[in-house]
Amino acid sequence: MALEAADPLSVLNQAFRDAYAARREAVLSRMGPVIAQIDDVLILRKGGQRFESPARTRHYHEYKAVTHVPLALHVLLASRKDALDEETRTRLTTLRGLITTASSSLDTRGLPADALERQRRMLQASLALVDSVLAANRVTQAQLASFIHAQVPDLLKNAEDAAKDQIHTMHASVEAWKRQMTAEERGQLRAVVAASHMSRPGNVAAQYFSITLGDTWEGRFHEEDQQPGKRVLSSEATFDEPSAFALLATHVLDANTSRGIFGEETRMARDLLADAAERILADMFKTSPEPPGTSTP
Incomplete structure (x- = not known):
């Protein structure tokens, strides 16, 4: 049980904390x-x-944002074994619209040509997965594994470019x-x-x-x-x-x-x-x- 604020030992301890904070500011x-x-x-x-x-x-955040898309889809769908529930369908439908809008903005970002193509490729693959899953109202784990493993080289290259930007x-x-x-x-x-x-x-x-x-x-x-x-x-x-x-x-x-x-x-x-x-x-x-x-x- 903690000491009450008015306890003499609590008051004494607060005095120590105040003295320490003042000394720390002096050191800084x-x-x-x-x-x-x-x-x-x-x-x-x-x-x-x-x-x-x-x-x-800004490029640092652009690379990371696109990288998060296939990762988010994997997290959302990894445990699905049966037909999609309504919440998952709603999330996928929302993501589909966001992916489409983001894809149309890529040309305005001034990315190098190879990086631009990589972002397009990742978003297009993600959109194709969403469309397939919504149409079938389910996803197989083999389908999901194939999708995410195909994205790994581009994911890692995006990570490298983000690190390079920051460094x-x-x-x-x-x-x-x-x-x-x-x-x-x-x-x-x-x-x-x-x-x-x-x-x-x-x-x-x-x-x-x-x-x-x-x-x-x-x-x-x-x-x-x-x-x-x-x-x-x-x-x-x-x-x-x-x-x-x-x-x-x-x-x-x-x-x-x-x-x-x-x-x-x-x-x-x-x-x-x-x-x-x-x-x-x-x-x-x-x-x-x-x-x-x-x-x-």
């Missing part, structure tokens, strides 16, 4: 240049100033900023990436910043760990600017505090109860933790 104000990637925007804070630059172009756009923005920095500022530069938990391993922006800022790059296998001196962080499920920059300040403040109190720079990066919980559970269940990748399937 004295940090070197920091960049946050939040959706389509890169934000640089340097010397009390704020700058914005693009992280992606090249970010690189142009970051390099333009770095040219305006001193060597000392470039050496201090840090970055935080707004990402959902599921997209963190291999996140495009995190991979890019890891390379350009000299962090350890682990490619598509990377998921944020709390290394001392880490210059690239992921802000999980945080998509607002103050929270993203606060994460960077928290990382620095906690590392300094943890080093001073525990003699271990990353101690406050995990739950304060974590070590005790591990010991208690090991004793209670007569077992021991297994390092990642060592468990038996």
Whole structure:
């Protein structure tokens, strides 16, 4: 049961939280240049100033939107064994109209010729599947499997083009900023990436910043760990600017505090109860933790 707000210990704890937040803001104000990637925007804070630059172009979203169409159809139809129910027919009918409208807009988007043809091909295949399923009022799993497997090469090529769009756009923005920095500022530069938990391993922006800022790059296998001196962080499920920059300040403040109190720079990066919980559970269940990748399937 939580403490009441008026409980003296609760009031004392809130005073600690307020002091911590004030100290975090002070740390952030004295940090070197920091960049946050939040959706389509890169934000640089340097010397009390704020700058914005693009992280992606419209093409990034166009590739992803078309990619989602065959995926959506697969999700909608994957569990269908009998005749379509009314809700599914309604959804398919709605999707058919949306696919038709989207297809007619492709020529206005300025896509490269090969990419344009790929989007047409994916939308036409999706429309053909919808028409077939609506006409038969059912779909076989063999039919659905054949459809989605045929789309995989185009799906992956769209993913590649979306990644290329983001990397090249970010690189142009970051390099333009770095040219305006001193060597000392470039050496201090840090970055935080707004990402959902599921997209963190291999996140495009995190991979890019890891390379350009000299962090350890682990490619598509990377998921944020709390290394001392880490210059690239992921802000999980945080998509607002103050929270993203606060994460960077928290990382620095906690590392300094943890080093001073525990003699271990990353101690406050995990739950304060974590070590005790591990010991208690090991004793209670007569077992021991297994390092990642060592468990038996």
